[in-house]
Amino acid sequence: MALRWRISALVAAAACAVAAAVGVLVHEFSRDRELSQARESARVTLDRAAVTYTRTGEVQGSGAALDAPGLPGDLRDLVEQGHRGTEFTTGPAGPAMWAARPAGSRVLSVRVDLTTAMRDIGALDASIVVAGLITTAVVLPLGVLTAGRMSRRLRTAAGTARRIAAGDLDARIAAGPRPRDEIADISTAVDTMAGALQKRLLGEQRFTADVAHELRTPLMGLVTAAELLPEGEAAGYVRDRVRVLGTLVEELLEISRLDAGAEHADMSPCPVGPLVREVVARSGPATTVLGADETADTDGDADGDPGAATVRTDSRRLERILTNLVVNAHRHGRAPVVVTVSGDGRTVTVRDHGPGYPRTLLDDGPQRFRTGARERGTGHGLGLTIALGQAQVIGATLEFGDAPDGGALATLRLPSVPPPAGADPAGPAER
Numbered sequence: 001m002a003l004r005w006r007i008s009a010l011v012a013a014a015a016c017a018v019a020a021a022v023g024v025l026v027h028e029f030s031r032d033r034e035l036s037q038a039r040e041s042a043r044v045t046l047d048r049a050a051v052t053y054t055r056t057g058e059v060q061g062s063g064a065a066l067d068a069p070g071l072p073g074d075l076r077d078l079v080e081q082g083h084r085g086t087e088f089t090t091g092p093a094g095p096a097m098w099a100a101r102p103a104g105s106r107v108l109s110v111r112v113d114l115t116t117a118m119r120d121i122g123a124l125d126a127s128i129v130v131a132g133l134i135t136t137a138v139v140l141p142l143g144v145l146t147a148g149r150m151s152r153r154l155r156t157a158a159g160t161a162r163r164i165a166a167g168d169l170d171a172r173i174a175a176g177p178r179p180r181d182e183i184a185d186i187s188t189a190v191d192t193m194a195g196a197l198q199k200r201l202l203g204e205q206r207f208t209a210d211v212a213h214e215l216r217t218p219l220m221g222l223v224t225a226a227e228l229l230p231e232g233e234a235a236g237y238v239r240d241r242v243r244v245l246g247t248l249v250e251e252l253l254e255i256s257r258l259d260a261g262a263e264h265a266d267m268s269p270c271p272v273g274p275l276v277r278e279v280v281a282r283s284g285p286a287t288t289v290l291g292a293d294e295t296a297d298t299d300g301d302a303d304g305d306p307g308a309a310t311v312r313t314d315s316r317r318l319e320r321i322l323t324n325l326v327v328n329a330h331r332h333g334r335a336p337v338v339v340t341v342s343g344d345g346r347t348v349t350v351r352d353h354g355p356g357y358p359r360t361l362l363d364d365g366p367q368r369f370r371t372g373a374r375e376r377g378t379g380h381g382l383g384l385t386i387a388l389g390q391a392q393v394i395g396a397t398l399e400f401g402d403a404p405d406g407g408a409l410a411t412l413r414l415p416s417v418p419p420p421a422g423a424d425p426a427g428p429a430e431r
Helices: 003-056 073-080 115-166 182-228 233-260 272-283 315-332 359-364 382-393
Strands: 064-066 085-091 094-103 106-113 268-271 287-290 310-313 337-341 347-351 397-402 408-413
Touching: 003 064, 003 085, 003 094, 003 106, 003 115, 073 085, 073 094, 073 106, 094 115, 115 182, 182 233, 233 382, 268 272, 268 315, 272 287, 272 315, 272 337, 310 315, 315 337, 315 347, 315 382, 315 408, 359 397, 382 397, 382 408
Parallel strands: 287 337
Antiparallel strands: 064 106, 085 094, 094 106, 268 310, 337 347, 347 408, 397 408
């Protein structure tokens, strides 16, 4: 149940409880007062009748009766024992207050009819019920309105927090200062947290970009020096490490551009099938291509021309995404790596037969400089981060999961209506 309706139900219950408590108190007080007055009146009348009976031996006109047939049995027994007393009854003749005392060998009694008094108390009870309902009807909408405002403010704070968690660090609640308002305090705390987080992440992004830019100059010197080394095993190892370092620097620069929102899609018609086969051809013979007709060719040529449809997207960025996915599958999974293209060319899946993606990646998405699972090998974790960022640039969705029978499964879905050229991307998930 939503907080709004919980508060509304609590207000309604409180109003009903107060009305019921007041009604019970008023009812008991009124009833006790009427009975007390009737008891006192019966006693006074009985005493007067007793005096008249003693003087004249008769009770006519005194309001009392001798050996009245309707006298309650318990009261009659009490009088026969020589005592006097009163008793309230609600018999067929209606509510009444009886008072009785001994009169020689007989019983002298007085009956005070309380029908009108009890009817008045019943009318008072009905009025209290109506007043309680009216009070509840007035208070409940006010409670619903107040609870609704509180609920909207809390939902706004929660929605802003979710936007911040999704990467929109510019999102703010912007709640005005309100003394002694806990919701305003929460909103201010969320805005302060978002500002501090944004400042910290922007500092880290600037540091990454600056480091990548500063490394390019000495890296170019290393490349030149490595080319001048005499041929040999040591020279080959140095060139390989320089090449790896160059790739890392370029990936850092690419991530810094994605973080800064400087990447824009250049949309044009793109045949997905040939592009997939080109990527697969560079990855080696251990990659299989499957098309809509489920036929395969391990050399990279698929019967039936899988993904022959042409879609409008940024072919360079799509190639970058697919290359990173295939390379990641070969590097951290096990062969065979299977690339499947849907008939309309808008869905491409890349699957390996290794241990699958680590749980941290499935829960939180790709994280730079973290591979998450030792069994999937070592690496700096930038390939999937870049693939996810480039997918967002072209308006596609990239999902990571595990195949039912084992292995990592990445699914790329191209949009049916791509974003316009030059659209500002949302940026990768780490933002």
